[in-house]
Amino acid sequence: MLQSALxxxxxxxxxxxxxxxxNPSLGVPLQRTLIRQAYRSSLPPLGSRFQSTxxxxxxxxxxxxxxxxxYGLLYLHGGAYIVGSPATHRGLTGHLAKATGATVYAIDYRLAPKHPYPAALDDAVAAYKALLDxxxxxxxxxxxxxxxxxxxxxxxxxxLRDENLPLPASLTLLSPWTDLTHTSLYTPEVEPLLQQRWIDNAARLYCHGEPRNHPYISPLFGDLSGLPPMLVQVGSEEILLNDSERVARKVREQGGEVVLEVYNGLWHVFQIHAGQLSRATDAIQAAGQHIRRHQAL
Incomplete structure:
Protein backbone atom coordinates (compact mmCIF):
# COMPACT_ATOMS: atom_id res chain seq x y z
CA MET A 1 0.00 0.00 0.00
CA LEU A 2 2.70 2.46 1.00
CA GLN A 3 4.86 1.48 -1.98
CA SER A 4 1.92 1.97 -4.35
CA ALA A 5 1.30 5.44 -2.93
CA LEU A 6 5.01 6.24 -3.20
CA ASN A 23 12.28 21.11 -22.72
CA PRO A 24 14.23 22.34 -25.75
CA SER A 25 12.84 25.83 -25.25
CA LEU A 26 15.03 26.09 -22.14
CA GLY A 27 18.73 26.71 -22.67
CA VAL A 28 21.05 23.79 -22.00
CA PRO A 29 22.82 25.55 -19.07
CA LEU A 30 19.45 26.09 -17.36
CA GLN A 31 18.43 22.48 -18.03
CA ARG A 32 21.64 21.30 -16.37
CA THR A 33 21.00 23.44 -13.30
CA LEU A 34 17.41 22.28 -12.94
CA ILE A 35 18.22 18.60 -13.41
CA ARG A 36 21.04 18.85 -10.89
CA GLN A 37 18.52 20.07 -8.34
CA ALA A 38 15.95 17.42 -9.29
CA TYR A 39 18.43 14.61 -8.69
CA ARG A 40 19.12 15.76 -5.13
CA SER A 41 16.30 13.47 -3.98
CA SER A 42 18.22 10.40 -5.24
CA LEU A 43 20.29 9.40 -2.22
CA PRO A 44 23.15 6.89 -1.93
CA PRO A 45 23.09 4.22 0.78
CA LEU A 46 24.72 4.85 4.13
CA GLY A 47 28.43 4.12 4.07
CA SER A 48 28.96 5.31 0.50
CA ARG A 49 32.23 7.10 -0.13
CA PHE A 50 33.01 9.46 -3.00
CA GLN A 51 36.44 10.54 -4.21
CA SER A 52 37.34 12.78 -7.13
CA THR A 53 39.99 11.39 -9.46
CA TYR A 71 36.72 -5.20 -9.16
CA GLY A 72 35.67 -2.18 -11.17
CA LEU A 73 32.47 -0.89 -12.72
CA LEU A 74 32.77 1.90 -15.29
CA TYR A 75 29.54 3.90 -15.13
CA LEU A 76 28.28 6.20 -17.89
CA HIS A 77 25.53 8.56 -16.75
CA GLY A 78 22.43 9.52 -18.70
CA GLY A 79 21.13 12.90 -19.77
CA ALA A 80 20.76 12.74 -23.57
CA TYR A 81 24.44 13.70 -23.98
CA ILE A 82 23.61 17.29 -22.96
CA VAL A 83 22.86 17.18 -19.20
CA GLY A 84 23.82 15.08 -16.19
CA SER A 85 27.09 14.28 -14.46
CA PRO A 86 28.55 11.89 -11.88
CA ALA A 87 27.19 14.27 -9.23
CA THR A 88 23.59 13.82 -10.39
CA HIS A 89 24.03 10.05 -10.26
CA ARG A 90 25.58 9.70 -6.79
CA GLY A 91 22.50 7.89 -5.50
CA LEU A 92 22.39 5.39 -8.33
CA THR A 93 26.14 4.71 -8.38
CA GLY A 94 26.23 4.39 -4.61
CA HIS A 95 23.56 1.70 -4.72
CA LEU A 96 25.38 -0.06 -7.56
CA ALA A 97 28.62 -0.06 -5.57
CA LYS A 98 26.81 -1.68 -2.66
CA ALA A 99 24.97 -4.21 -4.86
CA THR A 100 28.04 -5.26 -6.86
CA GLY A 101 30.79 -5.07 -4.25
CA ALA A 102 32.86 -3.34 -6.92
CA THR A 103 34.34 0.13 -6.99
CA VAL A 104 32.32 2.28 -9.37
CA TYR A 105 34.03 4.82 -11.61
CA ALA A 106 31.51 7.39 -12.89
CA ILE A 107 33.17 9.51 -15.55
CA ASP A 108 32.34 13.12 -16.33
CA TYR A 109 32.46 12.67 -20.09
CA ARG A 110 32.23 15.75 -22.30
CA LEU A 111 28.74 16.90 -23.28
CA ALA A 112 27.13 18.46 -26.34
CA PRO A 113 26.60 21.01 -27.72
CA LYS A 114 30.14 22.17 -26.94
CA HIS A 115 31.49 18.64 -27.35
CA PRO A 116 29.40 16.62 -29.83
CA TYR A 117 30.08 13.07 -31.02
CA PRO A 118 32.61 11.44 -30.71
CA ALA A 119 33.77 13.26 -27.55
CA ALA A 120 31.70 11.17 -25.11
CA LEU A 121 32.76 7.90 -26.73
CA ASP A 122 36.42 8.95 -26.85
CA ASP A 123 36.29 9.78 -23.13
CA ALA A 124 34.69 6.42 -22.33
CA VAL A 125 37.41 4.57 -24.26
CA ALA A 126 40.14 6.58 -22.55
CA ALA A 127 38.72 5.87 -19.08
CA TYR A 128 38.28 2.16 -19.81
CA LYS A 129 41.88 1.84 -21.03
CA ALA A 130 43.07 3.69 -17.91
CA LEU A 131 41.30 1.19 -15.66
CA LEU A 132 43.03 -1.65 -17.49
CA ASP A 133 46.37 0.17 -17.18
CA LEU A 160 36.51 -2.03 -28.03
CA ARG A 161 35.60 -5.12 -30.04
CA ASP A 162 36.30 -3.39 -33.34
CA GLU A 163 39.72 -2.23 -32.08
CA ASN A 164 40.57 -5.70 -30.74
CA LEU A 165 40.80 -4.46 -27.15
CA PRO A 166 39.85 -6.61 -24.12
CA LEU A 167 36.10 -6.60 -23.58
CA PRO A 168 34.49 -5.99 -20.19
CA ALA A 169 33.00 -8.89 -18.25
CA SER A 170 29.42 -7.66 -18.75
CA LEU A 171 27.19 -4.79 -19.80
CA THR A 172 24.25 -3.41 -17.81
CA LEU A 173 21.96 -1.05 -19.72
CA LEU A 174 19.25 0.87 -17.86
CA SER A 175 16.59 2.31 -20.22
CA PRO A 176 19.23 2.67 -22.94
CA TRP A 177 18.87 5.25 -25.73
CA THR A 178 20.09 3.25 -28.70
CA ASP A 179 18.25 4.67 -31.73
CA LEU A 180 18.66 8.43 -32.16
CA THR A 181 16.63 8.39 -35.39
CA HIS A 182 13.48 7.98 -33.26
CA THR A 183 11.71 6.16 -36.09
CA SER A 184 10.35 3.44 -33.79
CA LEU A 185 9.53 5.14 -30.52
CA TYR A 186 7.02 3.44 -28.23
CA THR A 187 3.79 5.24 -27.36
CA PRO A 188 2.79 4.49 -23.76
CA GLU A 189 -0.51 5.62 -22.33
CA VAL A 190 1.46 7.95 -20.07
CA GLU A 191 5.11 8.99 -20.41
CA PRO A 192 5.95 10.55 -17.03
CA LEU A 193 9.35 11.96 -17.96
CA LEU A 194 10.56 12.16 -21.57
CA GLN A 195 9.36 14.43 -24.35
CA GLN A 196 10.15 13.47 -27.93
CA ARG A 197 10.95 17.03 -28.92
CA TRP A 198 13.55 17.18 -26.15
CA ILE A 199 15.35 14.02 -27.23
CA ASP A 200 15.03 15.11 -30.90
CA ASN A 201 16.84 18.34 -30.06
CA ALA A 202 19.44 16.53 -27.93
CA ALA A 203 20.12 14.10 -30.78
CA ARG A 204 20.64 17.03 -33.15
CA LEU A 205 23.11 18.67 -30.77
CA TYR A 206 25.03 15.45 -30.15
CA CYS A 207 25.23 14.28 -33.75
CA HIS A 208 26.23 17.72 -35.06
CA GLY A 209 25.89 16.69 -38.68
CA GLU A 210 26.87 13.04 -38.29
CA PRO A 211 24.24 10.53 -39.49
CA ARG A 212 21.91 9.59 -36.65
CA ASN A 213 22.09 5.95 -37.70
CA HIS A 214 25.89 5.83 -37.29
CA PRO A 215 26.50 2.57 -35.36
CA TYR A 216 28.52 4.31 -32.62
CA ILE A 217 25.74 6.89 -32.20
CA SER A 218 22.75 4.55 -32.56
CA PRO A 219 24.10 1.09 -31.72
CA LEU A 220 20.90 -0.57 -32.93
CA PHE A 221 22.16 0.00 -36.47
CA GLY A 222 25.48 -1.71 -35.79
CA ASP A 223 26.85 -5.20 -35.40
CA LEU A 224 25.94 -6.46 -31.92
CA SER A 225 27.70 -9.80 -32.22
CA GLY A 226 30.62 -10.83 -30.05
CA LEU A 227 29.75 -8.53 -27.15
CA PRO A 228 29.77 -9.32 -23.40
CA PRO A 229 26.68 -10.72 -21.64
CA MET A 230 24.06 -8.01 -21.22
CA LEU A 231 21.31 -7.13 -18.81
CA VAL A 232 18.78 -4.61 -20.13
CA GLN A 233 16.23 -3.07 -17.77
CA VAL A 234 13.44 -0.78 -18.94
CA GLY A 235 10.12 0.57 -17.71
CA SER A 236 6.86 -0.09 -19.54
CA GLU A 237 5.91 3.61 -19.32
CA GLU A 238 8.62 5.13 -21.50
CA ILE A 239 9.00 6.05 -25.12
CA LEU A 240 12.35 4.24 -25.24
CA LEU A 241 10.83 0.83 -24.46
CA ASN A 242 11.29 -0.24 -28.08
CA ASP A 243 14.99 0.64 -27.97
CA SER A 244 15.51 -1.98 -25.26
CA GLU A 245 13.32 -4.63 -26.87
CA ARG A 246 14.99 -4.22 -30.27
CA VAL A 247 18.49 -4.39 -28.75
CA ALA A 248 17.63 -7.61 -26.94
CA ARG A 249 16.11 -9.14 -30.05
CA LYS A 250 19.08 -8.23 -32.26
CA VAL A 251 21.64 -9.49 -29.73
CA ARG A 252 19.84 -12.85 -29.59
CA GLU A 253 19.57 -13.02 -33.39
CA GLN A 254 23.33 -12.43 -33.64
CA GLY A 255 24.16 -15.14 -31.14
CA GLY A 256 24.77 -13.03 -28.04
CA GLU A 257 23.65 -13.41 -24.43
CA VAL A 258 21.11 -10.93 -23.13
CA VAL A 259 18.46 -10.74 -20.40
CA LEU A 260 15.66 -8.19 -20.88
CA GLU A 261 13.68 -7.10 -17.82
CA VAL A 262 10.59 -4.94 -18.40
CA TYR A 263 9.21 -3.37 -15.22
CA ASN A 264 5.50 -2.82 -15.67
CA GLY A 265 4.13 0.51 -14.54
CA LEU A 266 7.54 2.12 -14.14
CA TRP A 267 9.28 4.89 -16.03
CA HIS A 268 12.55 5.94 -17.61
CA VAL A 269 15.55 5.13 -15.36
CA PHE A 270 13.31 4.37 -12.39
CA GLN A 271 16.42 2.89 -10.70
CA ILE A 272 17.34 6.38 -9.48
CA HIS A 273 14.72 5.77 -6.76
CA ALA A 274 16.62 2.81 -5.30
CA GLY A 275 16.53 2.90 -1.52
CA GLN A 276 13.04 4.42 -1.62
CA LEU A 277 10.97 2.53 -4.17
CA SER A 278 11.24 -1.20 -3.48
CA ARG A 279 11.02 -2.24 -7.14
CA ALA A 280 13.86 0.13 -8.00
CA THR A 281 15.93 -1.39 -5.19
CA ASP A 282 15.10 -4.87 -6.50
CA ALA A 283 16.21 -3.84 -10.00
CA ILE A 284 19.57 -2.65 -8.67
CA GLN A 285 19.97 -5.93 -6.80
CA ALA A 286 19.26 -7.82 -10.04
CA ALA A 287 21.87 -5.68 -11.79
CA GLY A 288 24.35 -6.43 -9.02
CA GLN A 289 23.75 -10.16 -9.37
CA HIS A 290 24.27 -9.97 -13.13
CA ILE A 291 27.53 -8.06 -12.73
CA ARG A 292 28.88 -10.33 -9.99
CA ARG A 293 27.92 -13.49 -11.88
CA HIS A 294 30.06 -12.56 -14.87
CA GLN A 295 33.11 -11.26 -12.99
CA ALA A 296 36.14 -13.51 -12.63
CA LEU A 297 36.92 -14.59 -9.08
Missing part, protein backbone atom coordinates in the same frame (compact mmCIF):
# COMPACT_ATOMS: atom_id res chain seq x y z
CA UNK A 7 5.10 5.15 -6.86
CA UNK A 8 2.07 7.32 -7.61
CA UNK A 9 3.68 10.31 -5.89
CA UNK A 10 6.98 9.84 -7.71
CA UNK A 11 5.22 9.51 -11.07
CA UNK A 12 3.25 12.71 -10.47
CA UNK A 13 6.38 14.58 -9.39
CA UNK A 14 8.22 13.51 -12.51
CA UNK A 15 5.36 14.50 -14.76
CA UNK A 16 4.59 17.84 -13.13
CA UNK A 17 8.05 19.00 -12.04
CA UNK A 18 10.87 17.20 -13.88
CA UNK A 19 9.34 16.66 -17.32
CA UNK A 20 8.84 20.41 -17.92
CA UNK A 21 12.57 20.90 -17.24
CA UNK A 22 13.43 18.60 -20.15
CA UNK A 54 40.83 11.18 -13.17
CA UNK A 55 40.97 8.32 -15.65
CA UNK A 56 42.75 8.83 -18.94
CA UNK A 57 42.47 12.59 -18.48
CA UNK A 58 38.71 12.38 -17.78
CA UNK A 59 37.38 13.72 -14.47
CA UNK A 60 35.90 10.80 -12.56
CA UNK A 61 33.95 10.19 -9.35
CA UNK A 62 35.20 7.05 -7.59
CA UNK A 63 32.34 5.49 -5.63
CA UNK A 64 32.65 2.77 -3.01
CA UNK A 65 30.34 1.13 -0.50
CA UNK A 66 31.96 -1.86 1.16
CA UNK A 67 33.68 -2.29 -2.20
CA UNK A 68 36.60 -4.43 -3.32
CA UNK A 69 39.09 -2.42 -5.40
CA UNK A 70 40.04 -5.55 -7.32
CA UNK A 134 45.95 0.62 -13.44
CA UNK A 135 45.65 -3.13 -13.00
CA UNK A 136 41.98 -4.08 -13.15
CA UNK A 137 41.77 -6.98 -15.63
CA UNK A 138 38.98 -6.93 -18.20
CA UNK A 139 37.33 -10.01 -16.66
CA UNK A 140 36.91 -8.07 -13.40
CA UNK A 141 35.78 -4.87 -15.11
CA UNK A 142 32.15 -4.26 -16.05
CA UNK A 143 30.39 -1.38 -17.83
CA UNK A 144 26.97 0.06 -17.03
CA UNK A 145 24.99 3.13 -17.95
CA UNK A 146 21.53 4.64 -18.08
CA UNK A 147 19.65 6.30 -20.94
CA UNK A 148 22.26 7.98 -23.17
CA UNK A 149 24.87 6.34 -20.95
CA UNK A 150 23.29 2.98 -21.72
CA UNK A 151 23.63 3.59 -25.44
CA UNK A 152 27.15 4.85 -24.87
CA UNK A 153 27.99 1.68 -22.92
CA UNK A 154 26.90 -0.39 -25.90
CA UNK A 155 28.84 1.80 -28.33
CA UNK A 156 31.92 1.51 -26.10
CA UNK A 157 31.77 -2.28 -26.17
CA UNK A 158 31.36 -2.24 -29.95
CA UNK A 159 34.36 0.03 -30.40
Missing amino acids: ATGLRQTLQRVVKPML TLGGVDTLKVSCQSDDR QGIPADRLSVAGDSAGGGLSLALAMR
Whole structure:
Protein backbone atom coordinates (compact mmCIF):
# COMPACT_ATOMS: atom_id res chain seq x y z
CA MET A 1 0.00 0.00 0.00
CA LEU A 2 2.70 2.46 1.00
CA GLN A 3 4.86 1.48 -1.98
CA SER A 4 1.92 1.97 -4.35
CA ALA A 5 1.30 5.44 -2.93
CA LEU A 6 5.01 6.24 -3.20
CA ALA A 7 5.10 5.15 -6.86
CA THR A 8 2.07 7.32 -7.61
CA GLY A 9 3.68 10.31 -5.89
CA LEU A 10 6.98 9.84 -7.71
CA ARG A 11 5.22 9.51 -11.07
CA GLN A 12 3.25 12.71 -10.47
CA THR A 13 6.38 14.58 -9.39
CA LEU A 14 8.22 13.51 -12.51
CA GLN A 15 5.36 14.50 -14.76
CA ARG A 16 4.59 17.84 -13.13
CA VAL A 17 8.05 19.00 -12.04
CA VAL A 18 10.87 17.20 -13.88
CA LYS A 19 9.34 16.66 -17.32
CA PRO A 20 8.84 20.41 -17.92
CA MET A 21 12.57 20.90 -17.24
CA LEU A 22 13.43 18.60 -20.15
CA ASN A 23 12.28 21.11 -22.72
CA PRO A 24 14.23 22.34 -25.75
CA SER A 25 12.84 25.83 -25.25
CA LEU A 26 15.03 26.09 -22.14
CA GLY A 27 18.73 26.71 -22.67
CA VAL A 28 21.05 23.79 -22.00
CA PRO A 29 22.82 25.55 -19.07
CA LEU A 30 19.45 26.09 -17.36
CA GLN A 31 18.43 22.48 -18.03
CA ARG A 32 21.64 21.30 -16.37
CA THR A 33 21.00 23.44 -13.30
CA LEU A 34 17.41 22.28 -12.94
CA ILE A 35 18.22 18.60 -13.41
CA ARG A 36 21.04 18.85 -10.89
CA GLN A 37 18.52 20.07 -8.34
CA ALA A 38 15.95 17.42 -9.29
CA TYR A 39 18.43 14.61 -8.69
CA ARG A 40 19.12 15.76 -5.13
CA SER A 41 16.30 13.47 -3.98
CA SER A 42 18.22 10.40 -5.24
CA LEU A 43 20.29 9.40 -2.22
CA PRO A 44 23.15 6.89 -1.93
CA PRO A 45 23.09 4.22 0.78
CA LEU A 46 24.72 4.85 4.13
CA GLY A 47 28.43 4.12 4.07
CA SER A 48 28.96 5.31 0.50
CA ARG A 49 32.23 7.10 -0.13
CA PHE A 50 33.01 9.46 -3.00
CA GLN A 51 36.44 10.54 -4.21
CA SER A 52 37.34 12.78 -7.13
CA THR A 53 39.99 11.39 -9.46
CA THR A 54 40.83 11.18 -13.17
CA LEU A 55 40.97 8.32 -15.65
CA GLY A 56 42.75 8.83 -18.94
CA GLY A 57 42.47 12.59 -18.48
CA VAL A 58 38.71 12.38 -17.78
CA ASP A 59 37.38 13.72 -14.47
CA THR A 60 35.90 10.80 -12.56
CA LEU A 61 33.95 10.19 -9.35
CA LYS A 62 35.20 7.05 -7.59
CA VAL A 63 32.34 5.49 -5.63
CA SER A 64 32.65 2.77 -3.01
CA CYS A 65 30.34 1.13 -0.50
CA GLN A 66 31.96 -1.86 1.16
CA SER A 67 33.68 -2.29 -2.20
CA ASP A 68 36.60 -4.43 -3.32
CA ASP A 69 39.09 -2.42 -5.40
CA ARG A 70 40.04 -5.55 -7.32
CA TYR A 71 36.72 -5.20 -9.16
CA GLY A 72 35.67 -2.18 -11.17
CA LEU A 73 32.47 -0.89 -12.72
CA LEU A 74 32.77 1.90 -15.29
CA TYR A 75 29.54 3.90 -15.13
CA LEU A 76 28.28 6.20 -17.89
CA HIS A 77 25.53 8.56 -16.75
CA GLY A 78 22.43 9.52 -18.70
CA GLY A 79 21.13 12.90 -19.77
CA ALA A 80 20.76 12.74 -23.57
CA TYR A 81 24.44 13.70 -23.98
CA ILE A 82 23.61 17.29 -22.96
CA VAL A 83 22.86 17.18 -19.20
CA GLY A 84 23.82 15.08 -16.19
CA SER A 85 27.09 14.28 -14.46
CA PRO A 86 28.55 11.89 -11.88
CA ALA A 87 27.19 14.27 -9.23
CA THR A 88 23.59 13.82 -10.39
CA HIS A 89 24.03 10.05 -10.26
CA ARG A 90 25.58 9.70 -6.79
CA GLY A 91 22.50 7.89 -5.50
CA LEU A 92 22.39 5.39 -8.33
CA THR A 93 26.14 4.71 -8.38
CA GLY A 94 26.23 4.39 -4.61
CA HIS A 95 23.56 1.70 -4.72
CA LEU A 96 25.38 -0.06 -7.56
CA ALA A 97 28.62 -0.06 -5.57
CA LYS A 98 26.81 -1.68 -2.66
CA ALA A 99 24.97 -4.21 -4.86
CA THR A 100 28.04 -5.26 -6.86
CA GLY A 101 30.79 -5.07 -4.25
CA ALA A 102 32.86 -3.34 -6.92
CA THR A 103 34.34 0.13 -6.99
CA VAL A 104 32.32 2.28 -9.37
CA TYR A 105 34.03 4.82 -11.61
CA ALA A 106 31.51 7.39 -12.89
CA ILE A 107 33.17 9.51 -15.55
CA ASP A 108 32.34 13.12 -16.33
CA TYR A 109 32.46 12.67 -20.09
CA ARG A 110 32.23 15.75 -22.30
CA LEU A 111 28.74 16.90 -23.28
CA ALA A 112 27.13 18.46 -26.34
CA PRO A 113 26.60 21.01 -27.72
CA LYS A 114 30.14 22.17 -26.94
CA HIS A 115 31.49 18.64 -27.35
CA PRO A 116 29.40 16.62 -29.83
CA TYR A 117 30.08 13.07 -31.02
CA PRO A 118 32.61 11.44 -30.71
CA ALA A 119 33.77 13.26 -27.55
CA ALA A 120 31.70 11.17 -25.11
CA LEU A 121 32.76 7.90 -26.73
CA ASP A 122 36.42 8.95 -26.85
CA ASP A 123 36.29 9.78 -23.13
CA ALA A 124 34.69 6.42 -22.33
CA VAL A 125 37.41 4.57 -24.26
CA ALA A 126 40.14 6.58 -22.55
CA ALA A 127 38.72 5.87 -19.08
CA TYR A 128 38.28 2.16 -19.81
CA LYS A 129 41.88 1.84 -21.03
CA ALA A 130 43.07 3.69 -17.91
CA LEU A 131 41.30 1.19 -15.66
CA LEU A 132 43.03 -1.65 -17.49
CA ASP A 133 46.37 0.17 -17.18
CA GLN A 134 45.95 0.62 -13.44
CA GLY A 135 45.65 -3.13 -13.00
CA ILE A 136 41.98 -4.08 -13.15
CA PRO A 137 41.77 -6.98 -15.63
CA ALA A 138 38.98 -6.93 -18.20
CA ASP A 139 37.33 -10.01 -16.66
CA ARG A 140 36.91 -8.07 -13.40
CA LEU A 141 35.78 -4.87 -15.11
CA SER A 142 32.15 -4.26 -16.05
CA VAL A 143 30.39 -1.38 -17.83
CA ALA A 144 26.97 0.06 -17.03
CA GLY A 145 24.99 3.13 -17.95
CA ASP A 146 21.53 4.64 -18.08
CA SER A 147 19.65 6.30 -20.94
CA ALA A 148 22.26 7.98 -23.17
CA GLY A 149 24.87 6.34 -20.95
CA GLY A 150 23.29 2.98 -21.72
CA GLY A 151 23.63 3.59 -25.44
CA LEU A 152 27.15 4.85 -24.87
CA SER A 153 27.99 1.68 -22.92
CA LEU A 154 26.90 -0.39 -25.90
CA ALA A 155 28.84 1.80 -28.33
CA LEU A 156 31.92 1.51 -26.10
CA ALA A 157 31.77 -2.28 -26.17
CA MET A 158 31.36 -2.24 -29.95
CA ARG A 159 34.36 0.03 -30.40
CA LEU A 160 36.51 -2.03 -28.03
CA ARG A 161 35.60 -5.12 -30.04
CA ASP A 162 36.30 -3.39 -33.34
CA GLU A 163 39.72 -2.23 -32.08
CA ASN A 164 40.57 -5.70 -30.74
CA LEU A 165 40.80 -4.46 -27.15
CA PRO A 166 39.85 -6.61 -24.12
CA LEU A 167 36.10 -6.60 -23.58
CA PRO A 168 34.49 -5.99 -20.19
CA ALA A 169 33.00 -8.89 -18.25
CA SER A 170 29.42 -7.66 -18.75
CA LEU A 171 27.19 -4.79 -19.80
CA THR A 172 24.25 -3.41 -17.81
CA LEU A 173 21.96 -1.05 -19.72
CA LEU A 174 19.25 0.87 -17.86
CA SER A 175 16.59 2.31 -20.22
CA PRO A 176 19.23 2.67 -22.94
CA TRP A 177 18.87 5.25 -25.73
CA THR A 178 20.09 3.25 -28.70
CA ASP A 179 18.25 4.67 -31.73
CA LEU A 180 18.66 8.43 -32.16
CA THR A 181 16.63 8.39 -35.39
CA HIS A 182 13.48 7.98 -33.26
CA THR A 183 11.71 6.16 -36.09
CA SER A 184 10.35 3.44 -33.79
CA LEU A 185 9.53 5.14 -30.52
CA TYR A 186 7.02 3.44 -28.23
CA THR A 187 3.79 5.24 -27.36
CA PRO A 188 2.79 4.49 -23.76
CA GLU A 189 -0.51 5.62 -22.33
CA VAL A 190 1.46 7.95 -20.07
CA GLU A 191 5.11 8.99 -20.41
CA PRO A 192 5.95 10.55 -17.03
CA LEU A 193 9.35 11.96 -17.96
CA LEU A 194 10.56 12.16 -21.57
CA GLN A 195 9.36 14.43 -24.35
CA GLN A 196 10.15 13.47 -27.93
CA ARG A 197 10.95 17.03 -28.92
CA TRP A 198 13.55 17.18 -26.15
CA ILE A 199 15.35 14.02 -27.23
CA ASP A 200 15.03 15.11 -30.90
CA ASN A 201 16.84 18.34 -30.06
CA ALA A 202 19.44 16.53 -27.93
CA ALA A 203 20.12 14.10 -30.78
CA ARG A 204 20.64 17.03 -33.15
CA LEU A 205 23.11 18.67 -30.77
CA TYR A 206 25.03 15.45 -30.15
CA CYS A 207 25.23 14.28 -33.75
CA HIS A 208 26.23 17.72 -35.06
CA GLY A 209 25.89 16.69 -38.68
CA GLU A 210 26.87 13.04 -38.29
CA PRO A 211 24.24 10.53 -39.49
CA ARG A 212 21.91 9.59 -36.65
CA ASN A 213 22.09 5.95 -37.70
CA HIS A 214 25.89 5.83 -37.29
CA PRO A 215 26.50 2.57 -35.36
CA TYR A 216 28.52 4.31 -32.62
CA ILE A 217 25.74 6.89 -32.20
CA SER A 218 22.75 4.55 -32.56
CA PRO A 219 24.10 1.09 -31.72
CA LEU A 220 20.90 -0.57 -32.93
CA PHE A 221 22.16 0.00 -36.47
CA GLY A 222 25.48 -1.71 -35.79
CA ASP A 223 26.85 -5.20 -35.40
CA LEU A 224 25.94 -6.46 -31.92
CA SER A 225 27.70 -9.80 -32.22
CA GLY A 226 30.62 -10.83 -30.05
CA LEU A 227 29.75 -8.53 -27.15
CA PRO A 228 29.77 -9.32 -23.40
CA PRO A 229 26.68 -10.72 -21.64
CA MET A 230 24.06 -8.01 -21.22
CA LEU A 231 21.31 -7.13 -18.81
CA VAL A 232 18.78 -4.61 -20.13
CA GLN A 233 16.23 -3.07 -17.77
CA VAL A 234 13.44 -0.78 -18.94
CA GLY A 235 10.12 0.57 -17.71
CA SER A 236 6.86 -0.09 -19.54
CA GLU A 237 5.91 3.61 -19.32
CA GLU A 238 8.62 5.13 -21.50
CA ILE A 239 9.00 6.05 -25.12
CA LEU A 240 12.35 4.24 -25.24
CA LEU A 241 10.83 0.83 -24.46
CA ASN A 242 11.29 -0.24 -28.08
CA ASP A 243 14.99 0.64 -27.97
CA SER A 244 15.51 -1.98 -25.26
CA GLU A 245 13.32 -4.63 -26.87
CA ARG A 246 14.99 -4.22 -30.27
CA VAL A 247 18.49 -4.39 -28.75
CA ALA A 248 17.63 -7.61 -26.94
CA ARG A 249 16.11 -9.14 -30.05
CA LYS A 250 19.08 -8.23 -32.26
CA VAL A 251 21.64 -9.49 -29.73
CA ARG A 252 19.84 -12.85 -29.59
CA GLU A 253 19.57 -13.02 -33.39
CA GLN A 254 23.33 -12.43 -33.64
CA GLY A 255 24.16 -15.14 -31.14
CA GLY A 256 24.77 -13.03 -28.04
CA GLU A 257 23.65 -13.41 -24.43
CA VAL A 258 21.11 -10.93 -23.13
CA VAL A 259 18.46 -10.74 -20.40
CA LEU A 260 15.66 -8.19 -20.88
CA GLU A 261 13.68 -7.10 -17.82
CA VAL A 262 10.59 -4.94 -18.40
CA TYR A 263 9.21 -3.37 -15.22
CA ASN A 264 5.50 -2.82 -15.67
CA GLY A 265 4.13 0.51 -14.54
CA LEU A 266 7.54 2.12 -14.14
CA TRP A 267 9.28 4.89 -16.03
CA HIS A 268 12.55 5.94 -17.61
CA VAL A 269 15.55 5.13 -15.36
CA PHE A 270 13.31 4.37 -12.39
CA GLN A 271 16.42 2.89 -10.70
CA ILE A 272 17.34 6.38 -9.48
CA HIS A 273 14.72 5.77 -6.76
CA ALA A 274 16.62 2.81 -5.30
CA GLY A 275 16.53 2.90 -1.52
CA GLN A 276 13.04 4.42 -1.62
CA LEU A 277 10.97 2.53 -4.17
CA SER A 278 11.24 -1.20 -3.48
CA ARG A 279 11.02 -2.24 -7.14
CA ALA A 280 13.86 0.13 -8.00
CA THR A 281 15.93 -1.39 -5.19
CA ASP A 282 15.10 -4.87 -6.50
CA ALA A 283 16.21 -3.84 -10.00
CA ILE A 284 19.57 -2.65 -8.67
CA GLN A 285 19.97 -5.93 -6.80
CA ALA A 286 19.26 -7.82 -10.04
CA ALA A 287 21.87 -5.68 -11.79
CA GLY A 288 24.35 -6.43 -9.02
CA GLN A 289 23.75 -10.16 -9.37
CA HIS A 290 24.27 -9.97 -13.13
CA ILE A 291 27.53 -8.06 -12.73
CA ARG A 292 28.88 -10.33 -9.99
CA ARG A 293 27.92 -13.49 -11.88
CA HIS A 294 30.06 -12.56 -14.87
CA GLN A 295 33.11 -11.26 -12.99
CA ALA A 296 36.14 -13.51 -12.63
CA LEU A 297 36.92 -14.59 -9.08
